[in-house]
Amino acid sequence: MSESVPSIDKETQEKLKRYKILNQYVKTGQVLFTGSSLMEQFPIYEFLQDYDIKETIYNRGVGGFTTALMSEYMDIMVYELKPSKIFLNIGTNDLNAPDYTKEALMERCEWIVRQIQKHLPECKIYYMAYYPINGEYDFGDENMKQALKVRTNDRIREANAGLEQLAARNNIKFINVNKNLSDNAGNLKQEYSIEGMHIYPNGYQAILEDIMKYVRE
Secondary structure (H helix, E strand, O other), rough: EEEEEOOOOOHHHHHHHHHHHHHOOOOOOOOEEEEHHHHHHHHHHHHHHHOOOOOOOEEEEEOOOOHHHHHOHHHHHHHHHHHOEEEEEOOOOHHHHOOOOOOHHHHHHHHHHHHHHHHOOOOOEEEEEOOOOOOOOOOOHHHHHHHOOOOOOOHHHHHHHHHHHHHHHHOOOOOOOOOOOOOOOHHHOOHEEEEOEEEEEHHHHHHHHHHHHHHHH
């Protein structure tokens, strides 16, 4: 991609280095979860034990990553694992950018999808819907409260509509995982949310119900 990519901090560099080393030991042809913090924090290794899941699943989420950043590290986050299935959740951090447009975000998301298709033509791709947020309840985090004035549920729904169209265009699967996450007002359920954006394991368990049939198909 031609646009400039922000530099990453030392902690993220170390995380990517650990992933690269781990990639030397993976079993290829397995299931991959990848994206930003909302994927990195998915406690899939716990669920593998708790729910007696037989599939092998690797997680290569990186907190703080945008589509532009992921595009620079596709080898570590995707290609080196040679998965048979990829569950993507990348792009939510883009929603907070001052120059955000849905069109630009979809262009970057599509680039990622098409690069995966180019490098791993037999791989099935599942793009997960961006999760709702809860900007109504006071979780006591002032910085997050300000961020959620930008990353609104209206913006998220607009982006998800774009992802659904992108999926149809590129013959991949869009998974709307939000029906169990949302309350009656369309907000992320209070009991699932840490600070209005990130979620506790009970929220991920609700997501698991929506995606396991695709993991196993």
